[in-house]
Amino acid sequence: MRLSQYFLPTLKENPTEAQIVSHRLMLRAGMIRQSAAGIYTWLPMGLRVLRNIERIVREEMDRAGAQEVLMPTIQSADLWRESGRYDAYGKEMLRIVDRHDREMLYGPTNEELITQIFRDNVRTYRELPRTLYQIQLKFRDEVRPRFGVMRGREFLMKDAYSFDVDYESAKKSYETMFNVYFKTFKRLGVTAIPMRADSGAIGGDLSHEFHILAETGESGVFYDVAYDDLMARDQVDLETVSKLYAATDEKHDPNHPDAPPPDRIRTARGIEVGQVFYLGTKYSKAMNLVLPGPDGAEIVPEMGCYGIGVSRLVGAIIEARHDDKGIQWPESIAPFQVGLINLKAGDAAVDAACEDLYAKLPSCLYDDRDERAGVKFADMDLIGLPWQVVIGPKGVAAGIVELKSRATGEKQELSVESALARLNS
């Protein structure tokens, strides 16, 4: 993509509406624009990141055997009356009346809908276990939206639902998802520690929250130092993790039987980006999801639900990865892998060298604008692509380009060939 053609409205100054760093950077880097309190438009740069996160989430869910569906955002109130949540949910639920005076709502979550789908379309326990998921917009009418995309009212969420014949099987589904989360966050380039959690309004008992560690996190977290090693692994099992202590400030109890001695507790701040719940039969029972079981007797499937705040992750990852100049994207979700800076647009030799390299880089944002060098460096640092290639008249004359890592700031001068080899490896 040529920057001269790209819709990328960057800002030099911080908009007053944004108070925290990820929100500021997302506005300044031209990723989002606010359209109403807690409601955002995703501009091309932001959308690329959002899609990349989605892609990784989707790949890991699919790999674990979950199947993607897409449920509507607007649902009928009657469905929610079946579970009793239409009245229980409160003002966070956005309620709508259609032209026929039917009561509708914009879904804040989807247990009811997915349970209905199962009830209406599954005939026997032999079809279990199944895990379905979707990546869809949700709406929760927060009293006080804030922190940009991290605490919006409209947000993009991956929500998954598992159905099993019994508790043992449900626990396996839970563990599978637990591992999916572990791998997903790892691929996203952040450390997300699973903490024992309350199950909140959704209900159930077995539950973990995944918190990304970031200095600006909303809640304080306390965890066993053993997590440092654990997080470096490729896979974890639930048994191991269940024994390790990790809690947010509201649940933290130094006297808890599992709590390690004080010198083995790490204190940090965290942003919740995912949660896994074992729901039991709360919804299946309430909504009369009943299947013929192995011995002919009826069974009520055991459910689990698993959420990842996809849009929130964009902000959360920025909170975890930035410096005073801008964002530092992990390669896995970067909107482009390389930013190519032409220091003298209009100079035949420099243009030719840039065009040549641009053609050979599959994921490259080429700053071909007629701007001063300082502007280009500043914008490139702000948007945070993992690699920068700088080409100017001096370098071209000497047959070299400069390669810079955004995250480490490390620069090296290389021939075009070795720069290409480095970037394409």
Add this chain to the structure above:
RNA sequence: CGGGGUGUAGCUCAGCCUGGUAGAGCGCUAGCUUUGGGAGCUAGAAGCCGGAGGUUCGAAUCCUCUCGCCCCGACCA
């Protein structure tokens, strides 16, 4: 939902107290000069001063109401 702010040009803000008909910096447009870390000069364009009432000869400024947005708290992916 309680408490506190704030709304003036695309962005950041001054002007308001003490009414007299709109300002700065950055950005934008054009020209010249510059050109390896957010350039300089010159000339421009750009605002129903959030909205509605009221007071007044006259309102960005004073009064009333209203809407938006932000912050703290309670609540949450």
